[in-house]
Amino acid sequence: MxxxxxxxxxxxxxxxxxxxxxxxxxxxxxxxxxxxxxxxxxxxxxxxxxxxxxxxxxxxxxxxxxxxxxxxxxxxxxxxxxxxxxxxxxxxxxxxxxxxxxxxxxxxxxxxxxxxxxLAGHKGTRQSDLAKLEFPKAPKGEFRLGAMGYRLSQVEKIKSLMDAPNGLILFTGPTGSGKTTAMFEALQEVARTKPHRRLVTVEDPVEYPMEWAVQMAVTGARNDKETGEAFGERVRVALRMAPNIILLGELRGPEVAVAALEAAVTGHQVWSTMHVTDPFLFVERLELMDKERLDRRVFCDHKMVRGVIAQRLLPELCPHCSVPITSKLAVISKRIIEALKTWGDISSIRVRGNGCDHCGHDGSIGRFAVAEVVVTDAAVMSDFIKFGSDIARKNHREKPDSDKSMLESAIKYAFGGNVDPRDIEDSVDLIVAKGKE
Ligand SMILES: [Zn+2]
Structure with a gap:
């Protein structure tokens, strides 16, 4: 009692x-x-x-x-x-x-x-008679995407995505690209700047415990179909909690993708990751999941999908033991050299040496993120529908305020002597002649 x-x-x-x-x-x-x-x-x-x-x-x-x-x-x-x-x-x-x-x-x-x-006519107690209540606890620390390798302009783009009241924001990349870590960094910044907003997550399993969120795990699913259904159920539960922000660990099947888009159009900010190599291929990836329910003519709307971020991690060359690409010690294919020559004077490019005490004989001193942040607009979405991803990608990148491709950014790091071109091919893409990427 x-x-x-x-x-x-x-x-x-x-x-x-x-x-x-x-x-x-x-x-x-x-x-x-x-x-x-x-x-x-x-x-x-x-x-x-x-x-x-x-x-x-x-x-x-x-x-x-x-x-x-x-x-x-x-x-x-x-x-x-x-x-x-x-x-x-x-x-x-x-x-x-x-x-x-x-x-x-x-x-x-x-x-x-x-x-x-x-009941109709409810007024509540006068504000002045009530004790002032605190905001929920916000995460400590600071926004680390910059320290992880994101450029200032990219951080600003992501901050603008955080301010949108609704819509889907996707972090893309293959396994090991660090996309999930980057998404949690962004979410943490949202919670830090907006501690009054309810954040609910559905994950498989919970990767980063967040005291400022309600986190639901998908457990006990035996296959993709069950995982999809469990995700769908939890998203419905999440929506009944009147959340402002929803995080879905990964858009890995049609149930989760449909649920994410529905949440995005019903006034929620939705964050998720997607396993796809190129940010402009998110459209194909979604359609491949379910042609009927996931039709680009429906979801290619910049109010529905606000932003797509692609990320890779690149090893940073050890400055103590790396060698110039032009040195006899460097064994680099002619194809890469010829392609790099179209980008500039290659004498500043360095490659891994034999390792030294400074780098634990590994040739590199840690990894950093190279990213492309695509903030969608009506033009790029219309291009996706009318002309497909190739044209959408090309037209979008030509806009003055658009981000460069990850390949272009990575090649710039190579010319700065910080990245071995072979690592770019391992993590990002084949190096091709300037203008052909
Ligand atoms: Zn070294």
Whole structure:
């Protein structure tokens, strides 16, 4: 009974603020109650994990009148609390609930989101009579994409994508390109600058724990079809939590892709990754998943897909043991040399030497990102539909404010003596004559 009263107190406190939602988050070592006031998150209260859990259980079991089934910590469940289960003075006509497991699942992590419906004429308590509530905790540190190798203009482009209220933003690249790390860096910056926005993730598995997000993992799926279905289910759960930002680990099948695009057009900022080599090939990749549901004439809209970022990691040459490409020690194919000559005077280009103490006898001193940030617009999307990716790519890159290709950026690093041209071919693309890329 005591717990039930505590639960009612919490709903009543949220109603005083005229909160639209209550998020009860059990994090393993603590629980936090956040409420959405005038569209922004605030922290109402901190509890122990156990207190949070027993309150969630009390709301589900003894306040809710309609519910999926009896409380099961491992299931995603819906329920509804009728207004007459709550004090009449708070003007709440009903509370819609969605709950389920979330990170850290190994420590019984869970969430419960409650949507509050108010009676007509509800005014809430006067602002001046209410205690000021803090924003949820924001991530520490600073935006590291620049330190990872992104140019300032690219960082600015990504920041502009972060400011868009909705639409899909994709990080692309093959396995090992660091696309997921880059996406999390960006997301972390979003949380740092906008701690009042609800961020929900669906991942397989959770890669970077984020205290400022509700993270749902896809677990126990035995094949791609089951993974797709589990992803789809969790995206639907995520949408019921009234999130501002949704992260989907990877668009790897039609279910996830369709769910991502639907979320993007219904007012959410959606971040995800895609396994594709060229950023302009995201269109082909989506269509290959499902020609019927994923038709470029539908999703090639710059309000739906806002940006596509491609990234690779390049080894940085050790300055102590690298050798000039023109030296006899360098064994480089004629094809590469001839192609590089069309880009400039190759005497500044260096290649891996035999290694030294400075680089652990590896020839390189770490890796950095080379990227292309494509901010879509009406013209490039129209080109995709009318003329295909080749023309869309060519026309877009010719615009004065567009990003260079990763190959062009990488070749520039080679002329700076920082990258072995052979590493460019391993990670980015074949080196071709200038103008032919
Ligand atoms: Zn060295």
């Amino acid at each position: 005591l717990v039930r009263n505590h639960a009612i107190e919490i709903i009543s406190a949220a109603a005083k603020y005229s909160a639209s939602d209550i998020h009860l988050m059990m994090r393993g070592s603590y629980a936090e109650i956040q409420i959405v006031v005038k569209g922004g998150l605030r922290v109402l209260k901190r509890l122990t994990h156990e207190e949070g859990e027993s309150i969630a259980r009390a709301i589900y079991q003894s306040l809710a009148k309609t519910r999926d089934s009896s409380f099961n910590p491992l299931d995603f469940q819906n329920a509804q609390v009728p207004g007459d289960a709550l004090p009449p003075s708070i003007d709440v006509s009903s509370v819609r609930i969605v709950r389920g497991p979330s990170y850290p699942q190994a420590r019984d992590g869970a969430f419960m989101t409650m949507r509050l419906q108010y």
